[in-house]
Amino acid sequence: MAEFDFAQAINDARAKYEEIALALDTDRLRKEEHELEVEAAAPGLWDDVENAQKVTSKLSAVQSQLKHLQSAHNRIDDVETLVELGCEEDDEETLAEAQAEVERLQQDLDDMEIQTLMDGEYDERAAVVTIRSGAGGVDAADFAQMLLRMYVRWAERNGYKAKVMDTSYAEEAGIKSATFQINAPYAYGRLSVEGGTHRLVRISPFDNQDRRQTSFAAVEVVPLVEATDHIEVPESEIRVDTYCASGPGGQGVNTTYSAVRITHIPTGIVVTMQDERSQIQNRAAAMAVLQSRLLVLRHEEEAKKKKELAGDIKASWGDQMRSYVLHPYQMVKDLRTGHETSQTQAVFDGDIDDFIQAGIRWRHEQRREAAAEADE
Incomplete structure (x- = not known):
């Protein structure tokens, strides 16, 4: 030695x-x-x-x-x-x-x-994360719920405050979508590298023939909007619908029209919120998320204009960014950074800091290369 x-x-x-x-x-x-x-x-x-x-x-x-x-x-x-x-x-x-x-x-x-x-414009902000089940039927809905648990457990491991703001449950198992907020400095800077399409490969527990199933879930991460961002949303541009909250809960769930759905007509963005007990609170929370998404949209449009001026710059995020394989072998692999581990259960229990750090380093390098190309 x-x-x-x-x-x-x-x-x-x-x-x-x-x-x-x-x-x-x-x-x-x-x-x-x-x-x-x-x-x-x-x-x-x-x-x-x-x-x-x-x-x-x-x-x-x-x-x-x-x-x-x-x-x-x-x-x-x-x-x-x-x-x-x-x-x-x-x-x-x-x-x-x-x-x-x-x-x-x-x-x-x-x-x-x-x-x-983590030197991006919004990296030091709190984060709002939305997970949506994709292709794969009931397995995709179950996978979306596994990802929700993974991120909530990650927050708990790091001492961050996580609040689930809205959950839409699937009929058979899992969730159609869920939105949660992580209140911690640089939560957006860390979790923004988790945005993209996640893929799960496993023997489906919902298939009586024990066939292998591939399913997908999308993760969207936006920074929490602040008062200084000046994202104005005229009342004429939104449609607000109220309905009874769904899913497990105490007295009052499914009996009062406290849940709120806000549709931003110009962009088609839809935000639902049902975590709070009152319609007023849910509307305020939904508006905050809508403003956050509009903020990101505005930022993306500005970045697109800069990219057009600078020419074709690589460093775009691919749709599929991480695979979770439970059969025929155990492996979680990030397809951008190459970081991988065979400790799949630990990952689903929230042990994803190594993946996040590898993603942050990868993103920083991509930004550096893009800036260098723009200067040429």
């Missing part, structure tokens, strides 16, 4: 730390922290609960970034001291401990680096 090169590993860790600190701009973060602390200490902060939550959430995120940066800096110094001590005393146990810490540190720095790659 080759001897571990502590000097090279520590130098690499220090160099990566410096790159991360430069990209995140620690001076800017400290200035932002001070400004947010002043806002958070204002006497009338909680007069506007929504704004107060936004300020405190952002302050917590900035403080967390600074804390992680300082911790990484301290850990590099500490492990360097530990290596010196182990070498001086020729202590194999201390050196083994140091090697384990260096490897953990390298992994943590890789995770921190991801933060620097």
